[in-house]
Amino acid sequence: MGESKKLLEAFKLFDAANAQDPNTEVVEGKEYAKELLYAQRMTDTLSRFEPNASEALQLTARCQHICRWEIPRESYEMNRVGYLKWRQDLKKFHAEKASTLLKEVGYDEKTIERVHFLLLKKQLKKDEETQTLEDVICLVFLQYYYEPFLVKHDDAKMISILQKTWKKMSPKGQDSALQLTFSKKGAALLSKAMAS
Structure with a gap:
């Protein structure tokens, strides 16, 4: 997968945001911020599964759970309806958060819209x-x-x-x-x- 300067800059911003996750996971004795680790796993898996992924798809994979801890599952009713509402709100939240950071890096509107579209899982x-x-x-x-x-x-x-x-x-x-x-x-x- 090709890595443009902008892509690496966006990854850096996404990772800095996800590094703030207070939840951690220990892998082979090393502690990681949970969503930062998830984002890196998404990128690694995408590069194996689809080595020719477009830049928009690479960006989306890296920010798929961006700052997820800010909307905890417990803040919704603990039933199916609450779960589905939480998932829908999260998608919108991730899309907005990612768009803000991509604008900061200087991505064009077309790329930002595509990442937004993918984060909302449209047309599965x-x-x-x-x-x-x-x-x-x-x-x-x-x-x-x-x-x-x-x-x-x-x-x-x-x-x-x-x-x-x-x-x-x-x-x-x-x-x-x-x-x-x-x-x-x-x-x-x-x-x-x-x-x-």
């Missing part, structure tokens, strides 16, 4: 880049967050989550997911989810 299954972004999100979840999730939820809930994840992915995304390494339980649940 129809727009190729929206679909690629969704595939990368699902792959990052499966590679880094799925196994820790297994400990917190029962099998029925995990199978439901896996089925929803699988449904959002393209055949290319699904093929990539099958190349990932899972624990014995993780692999068994994934097989169950795909079978039912």
Whole structure:
């Protein structure tokens, strides 16, 4: 993937914002700001999955969860309606935050609008880049967050989550997911989810 000067500058601003995350994750003994680590995982996964990704898609992957902690899940009703409202508000929040930083870097309106469009996940299954972004999100979840999730939820809930994840992915995304390494339980649940 090509890296323009502007792209690197935008990454720097996105990363500086995400480095403020008070939530942390420890990987191999090193502590990271949670959303900064997530953003880097998104970029790494995109570069493997779609090495020729456009600049707008690279930007979107890097800022997909920008400053997510500022709108905590607990500030919404703890039910399905509350969850969906939270997700919708987050998309708009990420899109606005990203647009402000991209203007600061000097990106043109067309690029900013495209990042905004992708962050809102418009035309999933129809727009190729929206679909690629969704595939990368699902792959990052499966590679880094799925196994820790297994400990917190029962099998029925995990199978439901896996089925929803699988449904959002393209055949290319699904093929990539099958190349990932899972624990014995993780692999068994994934097989169950795909079978039912």
